[in-house]
Amino acid sequence: MKTLTENYYFDTSKPNAACKIGVQLTELLLKTDRPLDDVIIICIGTDRSTGDSLGPIVGYKLSKALRKSGKKQQKNGITVYGTLSSPVHATNLESILSEIYFRHSKPFCIAVDASLGTQGHIGYVTVGTGPLKPGLGVNKQLPDVGDLHITGIVNLSGTNDPMLLQTTRLNVVMELADIIVTGLLYCLDPIHSVQKPHISFFNPVKLSHYFTDRQTE
Structure with a gap:
C-alpha cells in the first residue's frame, strides 16, 4: 500500500454511486502487496444512537448477503465483525481487535x-x-482501525456531536448503508472468485448498466 494517504468522496445521490465505490475499492485493493485471502470487514458503531448505527447496519446487511452467497463457509474468505446483534463500539473495540489478530x-x-x-x-x-x-x-x-476505511457522513459536524448523532435521520443512515454494502459486495466478489493478478476483470461498465436498471425500477 502506498504510504501517501488517498481519500475519495462519493455523492450517493448521483447515479451509479455504489458502482463507483466498488470500482474505487477494487483499485485500492489492487495496489496493495498484502494477501487478500482473509478480508475482515470491521463495522464500528452502536444501535443505541441513530447516527452511529451506520456501522452495525452495514455489518448486518453484509453478513446476511454473504450467508446467502455461501461465502461464510469459505475457509479463507470474508469475515464481518460488528452487526446489530453484536456491535463493535468504543467499549469493546480493543478486545475485538485482539480477537481478530488472534484468529x-x-x-x-x-x-x-x-x-x-x-x-x-x-x-x-x-x-x-x-x-x-x-x-x-x-x-x-481508541486505536486506529483498518488498512482501508469507508465512512458515511450522516450529519453536520458541530460543537455538540453526540446530540447531532441522536437527531440524525434514520433514512440517511439506511440509504448510506445500502450503498456501502452494495459497493463492498461488488468489490469483494471478484477478489474471491479468481487469483489476485486477474481481479481486473471487475467490469465497471457492466455494473453501471446494472445500477442504472435498478434505479429505474
Whole structure:
C-alpha cells in the first residue's frame, strides 16, 4: 500500500454511486502487496444512537448477503465483525481487535464507520487508504482501525456531536448503508472468485448498466 494517504468522496445521490465505490475499492485493493485471502470487514458503531448505527447496519446487511452467497463457509474468505446483534463500539473495540489478530494470521482489514462533516457532504461516502480513528462522539482514546476505511457522513459536524448523532435521520443512515454494502459486495466478489493478478476483470461498465436498471425500477 502506498504510504501517501488517498481519500475519495462519493455523492450517493448521483447515479451509479455504489458502482463507483466498488470500482474505487477494487483499485485500492489492487495496489496493495498484502494477501487478500482473509478480508475482515470491521463495522464500528452502536444501535443505541441513530447516527452511529451506520456501522452495525452495514455489518448486518453484509453478513446476511454473504450467508446467502455461501461465502461464510469459505475457509479463507470474508469475515464481518460488528452487526446489530453484536456491535463493535468504543467499549469493546480493543478486545475485538485482539480477537481478530488472534484468529486471523494475516488479515486485511476494511473499517466502516459513521462520520460527521460539512453541510454539503451529508449523504456522502468516503473511501480511503490507511486506518480510521473511531469514536465518533465519544471522548475516548481508541486505536486506529483498518488498512482501508469507508465512512458515511450522516450529519453536520458541530460543537455538540453526540446530540447531532441522536437527531440524525434514520433514512440517511439506511440509504448510506445500502450503498456501502452494495459497493463492498461488488468489490469483494471478484477478489474471491479468481487469483489476485486477474481481479481486473471487475467490469465497471457492466455494473453501471446494472445500477442504472435498478434505479429505474
